[in-house]
Amino acid sequence: MSTSDTGQRLPIAFDDHVLRQLAGDFSEQQLLWLSGYFYGRYAAGSGSDLAAAVAQVAPAQTTPAAAGRRLTVLYGSQTGNSKKVALQAVEAAQQRGLNATARDMNDYQGRELSKEEVLLVVVSTQGEGEPPVAAEELHRFLGSARAPKLPQLRYAVLALGDRSYLQFCQTGRDFDERLGKLGATALAPRVDCDLDFHADARQWIAAVLDVLGQPATSAAVSIKRAPAPLTTEAYSRHHPLTAEVLEKIQLNGRGSTKETYHLELSLAGSGLQYEPGDALSVIPTNSEALVEEVLRATQLSADAPVLLKGERLRLATALTERLELSTLSRDVLERYAQHQPQPKLRELAGATQQLQAYLYGRDAADLLVDYPAELSAQQLVDTLRPLPARAYSLASSLLAHPDEAHLTVGAVRYDAHGRRKQGTCSCYLADRVQVGDSLRVFVERNEYFKLPQDPSANIIMVGAGTGVAPFRGFVEERAERGASGLNWLVFGNPHFTTDFLYQTEWQQHFKRGTLAKLHVAFSRDQTDKIYVHNRLLEYARDVYDWLESGAYLYVCGDKQRLAATVHKALVSVVQLESGASLEEAEAYVRALKKQRRYLEDVY
Numbered sequence: 001m002s003t004s005d006t007g008q009r010l011p012i013a014f015d016d017h018v019l020r021q022l023a024g025d026f027s028e029q030q031l032l033w034l035s036g037y038f039y040g041r042y043a044a045g046s047g048s049d050l051a052a053a054v055a056q057v058a059p060a061q062t063t064p065a066a067a068g069r070r071l072t073v074l075y076g077s078q079t080g081n082s083k084k085v086a087l088q089a090v091e092a093a094q095q096r097g098l099n100a101t102a103r104d105m106n107d108y109q110g111r112e113l114s115k116e117e118v119l120l121v122v123v124s125t126q127g128e129g130e131p132p133v134a135a136e137e138l139h140r141f142l143g144s145a146r147a148p149k150l151p152q153l154r155y156a157v158l159a160l161g162d163r164s165y166l167q168f169c170q171t172g173r174d175f176d177e178r179l180g181k182l183g184a185t186a187l188a189p190r191v192d193c194d195l196d197f198h199a200d201a202r203q204w205i206a207a208v209l210d211v212l213g214q215p216a217t218s219a220a221v222s223i224k225r226a227p228a229p230l231t232t233e234a235y236s237r238h239h240p241l242t243a244e245v246l247e248k249i250q251l252n253g254r255g256s257t258k259e260t261y262h263l264e265l266s267l268a269g270s271g272l273q274y275e276p277g278d279a280l281s282v283i284p285t286n287s288e289a290l291v292e293e294v295l296r297a298t299q300l301s302a303d304a305p306v307l308l309k310g311e312r313l314r315l316a317t318a319l320t321e322r323l324e325l326s327t328l329s330r331d332v333l334e335r336y337a338q339h340q341p342q343p344k345l346r347e348l349a350g351a352t353q354q355l356q357a358y359l360y361g362r363d364a365a366d367l368l369v370d371y372p373a374e375l376s377a378q379q380l381v382d383t384l385r386p387l388p389a390r391a392y393s394l395a396s397s398l399l400a401h402p403d404e405a406h407l408t409v410g411a412v413r414y415d416a417h418g419r420r421k422q423g424t425c426s427c428y429l430a431d432r433v434q435v436g437d438s439l440r441v442f443v444e445r446n447e448y449f450k451l452p453q454d455p456s457a458n459i460i461m462v463g464a465g466t467g468v469a470p471f472r473g474f475v476e477e478r479a480e481r482g483a484s485g486l487n488w489l490v491f492g493n494p495h496f497t498t499d500f501l502y503q504t505e506w507q508q509h510f511k512r513g514t515l516a517k518l519h520v521a522f523s524r525d526q527t528d529k530i531y532v533h534n535r536l537l538e539y540a541r542d543v544y545d546w547l548e549s550g551a552y553l554y555v556c557g558d559k560q561r562l563a564a565t566v567h568k569a570l571v572s573v574v575q576l577e578s579g580a581s582l583e584e585a586e587a588y589v590r591a592l593k594k595q596r597r598y599l600e601d602v603y
């Protein structure tokens, strides 16, 4: 072991002068990138590809002291995660003497970019690779001919996303590419974060600020968390609350094609708080049947020892409790392809359209059968991705149900590729969790899908199926608070007799006046299908009048069908009732979204 200039002992057996020789003629900038590259190689070798990406940001090299330098942290966020990270970045930058400000893309003009010198972008991806509403305009502007050249700008991008989506972190990628094309210089390579973004975000902030200014003291690097306003954040994916199930009720009547459960959980003694509009994430386990399919396909022993994040486990335990099996993603296919002699799988992982078709309805056992490979238990564990928690909209108000959290869960079951399949978490809750059992949960705050601050504002709530869940919490909350604003629910599901979720509660609210309007769309109760968007068109005059008088409109439920059809119906409502052209009506609806008066919580 040798010793460096600073007296630190180098953990590897070569001298500092060897390093100096290697560095040779490299410029400061090149050294910056190289240090990141090597650290990235190291981190990749240590098993974390995210850490590798993060580490490509040079850990210690800095430009001259940057005290007082202006820094803008621009965020584009749908549920508040990117905003949270942006605020952490500002706080950390201020601790290092930088003049940092957080700006919401929703209120940011593209032409302001010409005045920026240093820009950190934190942005999530929504839909299928689309920007969040708040980022849409800036995203479009940067890709347009109107975007200015930005040679003065130095920037870094942190992309938030979810690896289960094929267009992983697409919006962050777009921002990175577009800023680069406009002549801006990347301070550091972009980092793409999966759902569990906190640690990566913290590392990215510290690393980018290291590049920008004096390296922080260790105290400054560890970003102080603002005292959580609610005890919500005391519990997380890594420190979930164990909550007892108090009630579990099947909401659909006999003969329904749907299977929806109402669950009530106890939060007693936990201090856990939430607001209507937030979601509760549940950490599930995989079913025994699926674990057995995987073991059968690999011919591996359930008892084979494996190492997962430094913990020694039985393979069956890792498969049951830690690894995602019911869905596949591109990164899993890419890793698996390394153990697979056929080039076909590698090609498939690289071809988005074919990959999308392949992934639909296939699970880990399908992949192992379709493309057999000899792999050890450890290689299997290293190939699969961590089992993510699943989010469920909170269907209750703490004011109406102190110390309780209610959920509305639709069981996902389908036949595909020769087997009956089950959604991991929904069927864990439907089949294996009983009253008296405990669930591991934490709150996912949704900063924007919230009731209006003004209790006198009217609200229109459009929900289909389990999409009604947050609206139960909304109406309870407004009833408890005695809010004077009117509540209007438009609810859809297949049949009146079997699928009118929370029917008696809505009727009671209607009687008491805490629900001013209730319209239902039972799609299969008549020959012509009727959906919630049809009801919006039918009551176009009222919808338009309410919107004109400042009402908020909320949409919750199916991402693919509901969000798009409701959007289209609203544009028609505006056209019909105001005589606006299609373009004007679209601009009207877009403005509602920008003002955060038209809010979606779709999945």
Ligand SMILES: Cc1cc2nc3c(=O)[nH]c(=O)nc-3n(C[C@H](O)[C@H](O)[C@H](O)COP(=O)(O)OP(=O)(O)OC[C@H]3O[C@@H](n4cnc5c(N)ncnc54)[C@H](O)[C@@H]3O)c2cc1C
Pocket: 279, 326, 327, 359, 360, 361, 362, 390, 391, 392, 393, 394, 408, 409, 410, 411, 412, 413, 414, 415, 416, 422, 423, 424, 425, 426, 427, 466, 467, 469, 601, 602, 603
């Ligand atoms: C903010 C938020 C709030 C949510 N709120 C609710 C809620 O209130 N209630 C609720 O029930 N859910 C809600 N969800 C959805 C929930 O998080 C889960 O995605 C859902 O329960 C399915 O998870 P699972 O583990 O059961 O299924 P998974 O194991 O994740 O399997 C689902 C996957 O199976 C595949 N699949 C499903 N059906 C078919 C089919 N017919 N053919 C082929 N493949 C298919 C698809 O690839 C799908 O992605 C919410 C999601 C978000 C992000």
Ligand SMILES: Cc1cc2nc3c(=O)[nH]c(=O)nc-3n(C[C@H](O)[C@H](O)[C@H](O)COP(=O)(O)O)c2cc1C
Pocket: 076, 077, 078, 079, 080, 081, 082, 083, 123, 124, 125, 126, 127, 128, 129, 130, 132, 160, 161, 162, 163, 165, 166, 167, 168, 169, 170, 195, 197, 559, 602, 603
């Ligand atoms: C309906 C929906 C669609 C999403 N689509 C994508 C996607 O296409 N690609 C991706 O990487 N992440 C996707 N995500 C994941 C989000 O980007 C991720 O949850 C992120 O942390 C949200 O950050 P925000 O609160 O700042 O918007 C999606 C999430 C939801 C709920």
